[in-house]
Amino acid sequence: GGILKKAKEITILCDAEVSLVIFSSTGKMSEYCSPSTTLVKILDRYQKGSGKKLWDAKHEFLSNEVERIKKENDSMLIKLRHLKGEDLTSLHPKELIPIEEALENGLANVRARQMEFLRALKKNERNLEDENKRLSYILHQQQISMGGNVREVDHHGYHQKGRDYPSQIPFAFRVQPIQPNLHQNK
Secondary structure, three states: OHHHHHHHHHHHHHOOOOEEEEEOOOOOEEEEEOOOOOHHHHHHHHHHHHOOOOOOHHHHHHHHHHHHHHHHHHHHHHHHHHHOOOOOOOOOHHHHHHHHHHHHHHHHHHHHHHHHHHHHHHHHHHHHHHHHHHHHHHHHHHHHHOOOOEEEEOOOOOEEEOOOOOOOOOOOOOOOOOOHHHOOOO
8 A cells, every 4th residue: 555655656746657556465456557647658668668578469469459440330330320310410412322322221121021021911811811711611510510500600700509599689697606795685
């Protein structure tokens, strides 16, 4: 703690760029870096001043690759904002044409997918209707083979077996309680 305090004091009193990294015997890391710099900048200055190579080519390549990917990501985020219709005022009319084409292509793809889905639903509906007709026919044939007097199918799709009363007769039900304490006192 005292060394970190002294590093902070040196930064303020001497207007120096200080970086301190300490690892204890238990593996705990403590660090301090002047607010005006970063550890990487100080290590780069140390490497140039001492001539000792701290970074190898692999690390430099990875660092460059990370920077390239960050720039590419930023560029893609800008393009995404443009596709969403944001920040369009900074674009020239020639830059708007590819965005318009991309949006039209996307819309055409969405509509094609919707039509494909609708066709699949209609095909499924036809298959279900055919299966329903087939099962109704089988049921009708079974009822005939059982010797029943099967009437035509009514408008609800139900078979009426030998009944002469209309299907619109209302039914009345009264729930009978099974618990003695629920019976009405009469």
